[in-house]
Amino acid sequence: xxxxxxxxxYKLYIGGKFPRTESGRxxxxxxxxxxxxxxxxxxxRKDFRNAVVEARKAQSSWANSSALNKxxxxxxxxxxxxxRKEQFxxxxxxxxxxxxxxxxxxxxxxxxLVYYAGWSDKYQQLFSAVNxxxxxxxxxxxxxxxxxxxxxxPEEQSLLGMVSVIAPAIVGGNTxxxxxxxxxxxxxxxxxxxLHSSDVPGGVVNILTGSKKELVSQMASHMDVNxxxxxxxxxxxxxTIDEFASESIKRTIFYKKNNWDNEESESPYFIEKTQEIKTxxxxxxx
Amino acid sequence: xxxxxxxxxxxxxxxxxxxxxxxxxxHLKKQYExxxxxxxxxxxxxxxxxxxxxxxxxxxxxxAEATEEDVDKAVRSAKKAFKSWTxxxxxxxxxxxxxxxxxxxxxxxxxxxIESIDGGKPIRESRDIDIPLAANHFFxxxxxxxxxNYAFPNRNPKALGVCGQIIPWNFPLLMAAWKIAPALATGxxxxxxxxxxxxxxxxxxxxxxxxxxxxxxVVNIITGAGETGAALVNHPDVDKIAFTGSTKVGKxxxxxxxxxxxxxxxxxxxxxxxxxxxxxxxxxxxxxxxNAIFFNQGHVCCAGSRLFVQESIAEIVxxxxxxxxxxxxxxxxxxxxxxxxxxxxxxxxxxxKNYIQIGLNEGGDIYQSDCKxxxxxxxxxxxxxxxxxxxxxxxxxxxFGPVLAIQTFRTIDEAIEKANxxxxxLSAGVWTQNGAKIFHVTQKLNAGVVWANTFxxxxxxSPFGGYKESGFGREGGLHGLxxxxxxx
Numbered sequence: 001x002x003x004x005x006x007x008x009x010y011k012l013y014i015g016g017k018f019p020r021t022e023s024g025r026x027x028x029x030x031x032x033x034x035x036x037x038x039x040x041x042x043x044x045r046k047d048f049r050n051a052v053v054e055a056r057k058a059q060s061s062w063a064n065s066s067a068l069n070k071x072x073x074x075x076x077x078x079x080x081x082x083x084r085k086e087q088f089x090x091x092x093x094x095x096x097x098x099x100x101x102x103x104x105x106x107x108x109x110x111x112x113l114v115y116y117a118g119w120s121d122k123y124q125q126l127f128s129a130v131n132x133x134x135x136x137x138x139x140x141x142x143x144x145x146x147x148x149x150x151x152x153x154p155e156e157q158s159l160l161g162m163v164s165v166i167a168p169a170i171v172g173g174n175t176x177x178x179x180x181x182x183x184x185x186x187x188x189x190x191x192x193x194x195l196h197s198s199d200v201p202g203g204v205v206n207i208l209t210g211s212k213k214e215l216v217s218q219m220a221s222h223m224d225v226n227x228x229x230x231x232x233x234x235x236x237x238x239x240t241i242d243e244f245a246s247e248s249i250k251r252t253i254f255y256k257k258n259n260w261d262n263e264e265s266e267s268p269y270f271i272e273k274t275q276e277i278k279t280x281x282x283x284x285x286x
Numbered sequence: 287x288x289x290x291x292x293x294x295x296x297x298x299x300x301x302x303x304x305x306x307x308x309x310x311x312x313h314l315k316k317q318y319e320x321x322x323x324x325x326x327x328x329x330x331x332x333x334x335x336x337x338x339x340x341x342x343x344x345x346x347x348x349x350a351e352a353t354e355e356d357v358d359k360a361v362r363s364a365k366k367a368f369k370s371w372t373x374x375x376x377x378x379x380x381x382x383x384x385x386x387x388x389x390x391x392x393x394x395x396x397x398x399x400i401e402s403i404d405g406g407k408p409i410r411e412s413r414d415i416d417i418p419l420a421a422n423h424f425f426x427x428x429x430x431x432x433x434x435n436y437a438f439p440n441r442n443p444k445a446l447g448v449c450g451q452i453i454p455w456n457f458p459l460l461m462a463a464w465k466i467a468p469a470l471a472t473g474x475x476x477x478x479x480x481x482x483x484x485x486x487x488x489x490x491x492x493x494x495x496x497x498x499x500x501x502x503x504v505v506n507i508i509t510g511a512g513e514t515g516a517a518l519v520n521h522p523d524v525d526k527i528a529f530t531g532s533t534k535v536g537k538x539x540x541x542x543x544x545x546x547x548x549x550x551x552x553x554x555x556x557x558x559x560x561x562x563x564x565x566x567x568x569x570x571x572x573x574x575x576x577n578a579i580f581f582n583q584g585h586v587c588c589a590g591s592r593l594f595v596q597e598s599i600a601e602i603v604x605x606x607x608x609x610x611x612x613x614x615x616x617x618x619x620x621x622x623x624x625x626x627x628x629x630x631x632x633x634x635x636x637x638x639k640n641y642i643q644i645g646l647n648e649g650g651d652i653y654q655s656d657c658k659x660x661x662x663x664x665x666x667x668x669x670x671x672x673x674x675x676x677x678x679x680x681x682x683x684x685x686f687g688p689v690l691a692i693q694t695f696r697t698i699d700e701a702i703e704k705a706n707x708x709x710x711x712l713s714a715g716v717w718t719q720n721g722a723k724i725f726h727v728t729q730k731l732n733a734g735v736v737w738a739n740t741f742x743x744x745x746x747x748s749p750f751g752g753y754k755e756s757g758f759g760r761e762g763g764l765h766g767l768x769x770x771x772x773x774x
Contacts, residue, residue, distance in 0.1 A: 131763050133745035134422075141749045141765060226754070239545030246540035248709070249533070249552065249755045269441075269773075277765050279749045280728050282721075283739045 010038045010185070012047060012209065013192030015054030016202015021047050021210070029186065031094050040185050043210035045218045048150075048177065051206035052224050055148045055175040058203030063145050063173035070171055071120030077198040078113035084194060085110070088159060091186040095158075108261045109163040115266050116167035123172070123268040127275070136285040143275040145173035146251060147226035150219040152212060154231035154260065158184035159191065161260045165229050168270035170204055174227075177206040179219065185209040212237070220244035220252075227251035227274050302615065305622040307399055307409045314400065317348040318485065320356055320509065321492035323363035324502030330355040335511075337485055340406035341619050341628035341663040349485050352508035357477070357517040360506040364448040364475040365523050367503030372445045372473035374501075380431030382500050383470050387424035389494045390459075394421065397459060397487055402619040404486040405458055406628030406664070407582050409620050419744055420463035423762070426746035427467035430767060434472065437764050443771035445473035446549055447525030450518040453488075454531045455481035455630050456585040456686075462488045464750075464761045465528050466505060472770040474526070475504045479518055482511040483631045516542070524548060528769065530587075533684070533710070533755050551759025551769040553587065553751055555684040556712030559705035560590030560741060561727065563698075564598045566717035570739065572606045575690070578715060578741035580614065580668050583626055584688040585634070587756075588713035590741050592681060593670075593692045594701050600694045604672065611655040611668050618660070626688060629664035638666050638687030645671045645680040645689070676707055684710070698727060706732045711753030715741045734760070 011018040023044035029037045041047075062070075081088070085106050092102035124143055131139040149169045154161035158181035169176050180188030192207045208215070216237055220228050221244035230241055233256050245252045253273050257265070317334065319326040334348040352360070371379070390397065394417045401412040434443045449469045453461035458480055469476050480488035492507045508514060512535075519527055519539050526549040529539050533555040540550060560578045562571045578590025595603045619627035629635040646652060650671040659665040670690040674681050681691045695701040705714055714733040716724055728736040734752045737743060744750065749765040751757060759769040 129749075129764055131745070131747040131749070133743075133748050135740075135743060135745070137740070137743065139745065139748050141760075141763065146753075235545060242544030243541050246537045246544065249536060249540065249554065249757060251758055276734065276753050277749055277751070277760050278728075278733070278753075279735050279760075279763075281735075281737045281740055281743055281748070282724060282728075 008038065010040050010189045010209070012041050012043055013189065013195070013205070013207040014047065014051045015057070015206065016196065018192070022050070023047070029095070032096055037094055038186060040209045043179075043208035043215065045215065047208055048215055048218050049222065051177040051208060052148060052222055054203035055177055055206055056224055058201055059145070059147055059175045062170075062175055062201055062204050067121035067124070070173070071117045073199050074113055074117035074120060074167060074171055077194060077200065078110050078117065080194045080198045081106070081110050081113065081191070084190070088187055088190060091190060092159065092184070095184045095186060104261065105157055105160045109160045112160065112163050112266055113167055116171045116271070119268055119271060120171045123271045126268055127272055131279070136283065138282040138284050139279065141277050141279045143172070143272070144278050146274045146276050147174060148224060149174045149176045149227045149229060149274050150222070150225045151176050151178040151229045152216065152219065152231060153178055153180050153188070154255070155181050155183055156258065157260050159187040161231055162188060162191070164260045164265050165231060165255070166205060169229070169274045172271045172275055174274050175204045177208065177219070179212060179215055180207060180209045182210070182212050216240060217244050220250065221247055223248050225250060227253065229253045229255065231255045302623045304618070306618060307402070307620045307622060309399055309403070309620070312396055312399060314347060314486070318350060318489045318509070320350045320352055320360070321489065321507040322356070322360045323506065324496060326492070329353065335482065337404055337483065339403050340630055341660070343662055346404060346486065349509045352510040352514045354517045356508055357514060357521060360477045360508050361448055361450070361518070361521045361523050363503035363506050364477050367501060368445070368447055368475045371475055371501055371504045376432035376434070376473070379470065379473060380428045382498060383424055383428035383431060383467060385498045386494060386500070387421050387428060389498055390417065390421040390424065390491070393494070394418065397490060399620065400486050400490060401459055402627065405455060405484045406619050406630050408624040408627040409622055410624065411582060416457055416460045419746065420459045422746045423460070423463040424467045427471040431471040434767065434771070437767050438771065438773065441773045443472065443773060446770060446772055447474060448523055449474045449476050449526045449528060449770065450521065450524040451476060451478045451528045452515045452518065452531065453478065453480055455484040456582060456587070458484040459487035459491060461530055462491055468761070468766050469770050470504065472767055474770055477506045477508060477518060477524070479508055479510065479515050482509065485509045519543060526550070526770065528759075529553070536757060549769070549772070552757035553759070553761060554755065554757040556587045556589070556710045556752065556756050557592055557682065557684055557708050558588055558590045558713040558715065558733070559592045559594055559731070560715040561594045561701050561705060561717065562596060562599070562603055563716070563718040563720070563723065564596040565719050565723070567719060567739070568599065568603060568606065571717040572603065572610055574715065574717060574739070574741050575607055576610055576614070579690040580626055580688050581742045583629055583666070585630055585686055586742060588735060588742065590713070590715050591685060591690060592705070593690055594695050594704060595692065596701070597694045597696050604692065607670070608653055611670070614655060614657065614668050616657045616659060616665060616667060626668060629666050629687065632664055634686065635664040635666060638685060638689060641680055641683070641685045641687070641689060642669060645674065645678070648674070648678050648680070650674045650678060650680065650691070676704060682708065698723070702727060702730045709755040712756035713737070
């Protein structure tokens with residue numbers, strides 16, 4: 001007797017919970033043969049705002065957790081993803097990626113998490129400075145997370161690309177709201193399940209699925225978002241983001257690359273992009 | 287804590303004799319042209335505006351107004367110069383910058399006096415702070431020119447091209463130095479626009495640059511107001527914009543270059559929190575409060591314009607502060623005894639007066655020292671407001687004048703929360719004798735520069751710049767190089 005499969009309901013990931021979109025809207029994802037794979041949530045602007053509230057709540061305690069702790073949590077995400085590798089490859093294949101490309105992508109995503117886990121307690125030493133000022137002060141500059149980062153994940157390499165921009169942002173103490181690849185969103189929500197079982201505090205990573213066109217202006221204009229990362233090449237979208245970002249002097253980061261599976265796609269400079277520099281003057285004369 | 291009235295008696299029983307700096311050593315022209323491609327040339331449309339002394343309202347000189355045509359000329363000149371300048375041996379590039387630093391030092395006195403005449407700041411400040419820091423900035427970045435690979439290991443930093451730089455009127459020469467020095471050290475060429483009320487020291491710097499033998503077109507200095515700046519920002523051949531000024535204009539600039547590849551750094555407004563804890567060295571802190579808000583007439587983006595005093599010491603601190611304010615000498619910027627000079631322009635004076643009126647209308651208690659203000663010129667007595675809260679406009683908005691808003695707090699967490707509750711994030715100050723408390727609080731303040739037991743200190747080696755709506759990018763130190771390079 002053949003067994004009827006249990007299909008997964010793909011929901012959003014906000015504040016460590018898996019709610020449906022408050023809007024009740026969805027969009028269908030089909031495989032190559034036009035079979036329905038899933039009805040994916042079409043997140044609303046309100047969902048995004050809710051996610052920002054959760055991201056803000058989580059930010060300072062995440063930033064204040066120790067560098068070692070953040071590193072171990074990133075490593076834990078890699079462990080969990082490794083254990084569920086097959087599921088991710090299957091999802092990629094269902095969405096039209098070849099077996100080989102799917103396997104390469106998932107493995108690269110796991111390795112990327114390990115890579116940034118290793119940076120958690122090292123990047124600070126690269127970018128900090130003790131500045132030899134002329135007065136009697138111990139003057140030093142160090143990095144601090146910019147705060148909340150909204151991320152428009154790349155359309156292709158929907159898992160690897162997304163992981164490659166999330167990992168450097170969160171290892172640096174930021175909290176993030178991601179809009180997943182619109183055409184290939186399944187991995188993103190499955191990745192939320194991985195995060196959920198990896199000791200990542202709720203609200204540190206929030207994942208939405210939905211229409212880029214609809215959400216991009218909100219993601220760029222929200223006054224409590226400090227920086228926005230956009231992966232893509234659409235000049236109109238880039239201009240829109242720049243314009244909305246100017247309303248709150250938001251930091252804008254654009255990655256126009258197609259391929260995230262190479263050494264140029266990982267470096268401590270990706271971490272630095274979502275960091276501020278604080279300079280402190282401490283008196284040295286008693 | 288009981289107030290010891292005797293300790294508060296700062297006011298001397300005698301008065302100071304005038305001690306004015308002489309002006310007979312200045313070399314000033316009646317009319318200044320645009321500095322483009324190594325020459326001083328007349329503006330295409332032939333328009334000039336006046337720069338006046340804000341302390342006397344007398345005209346100092348006529349200044350060329352650069353229109354779009356002139357901006358285009360300047361950008362072309364910078365573009366033409368870029369190729370050979372960026373290809374020049376880095377060591378040689380550095381030597382030109384060292385030379386500029388030395389020439390400023392040689393003419394420091396003249397620069398200081400001109401800065402005070404044109405902008406209204408006390409000679410004590412232009413002599414001891416603005417001009418030396420400007421020279422130091424050139425000296426500092428000169429040394430970086432041939433060491434950039436150590437600043438950015440494995441990244442092969444390269445120059446961007448033509449940098450359009452727009453600077454404010456509060457620290458005219460110093461801001462020019464902050465902009466030009468790192469741009470040149472990294473191999474870029476420059477079109478700089480000083481503010482329309484304070485163009486003179488930048489134009490004197492142009493003379494120095496000419497004397498230094500810097501290749502033509504590497505630095506171009508053009509004068510004008512907002513329209514000139516907008517033309518520079520929107521010029522298609524400009525590769526980078528560096529702007530220091532108001533948050534409002536900064537937002538406009540970010541918006542107007544949206545979708546272009548122009549690199550941007552912004553150093554914008556602020557509403558700095560100055561936090562005095564009960565275990566602070568009180569007399570030192572009172573001096574710090576004075577310096578935080580009255581330095582340069584409060585025309586300081588990183589001014590400590592919001593004072594937070596712990597409730598247990600509020601009475602004594604405010605009492606001492608009022609006494610100290612009585613001793614501040616407001617008047618002739620060229621007098622070496624002057625503490626507070628002239629407000630930079632009529633327009634800015636009106637802005638400050640409007641805010642004082644807003645503070646009164648919203649129910650704040652005002653205190654102003656009863657100093658005698660000169661009859662002619664733009665002046666504002668040092669002012670503080672008590673009985674204000676977070677929602678008051680004078681607590682939220684940047685005034686850019688000698689107006690301090692005072693609030694109290696009880697706990698460390700309350701101080702931090704109030705300090706951070708602003709769209710700005712440029713500077714903050716903390717006063718306490720407890721070292722651990724310094725680190726605890728400075729780590730939690732959302733500001734790019736945090737001073738402990740001091741305020742308004744600057745150094746060429748120390749990165750400066752803001753969080754949030756105070757802008758992005760850093761100036762000074764190793765981190766200041768990054769705004770002027772691109773990587774493979």
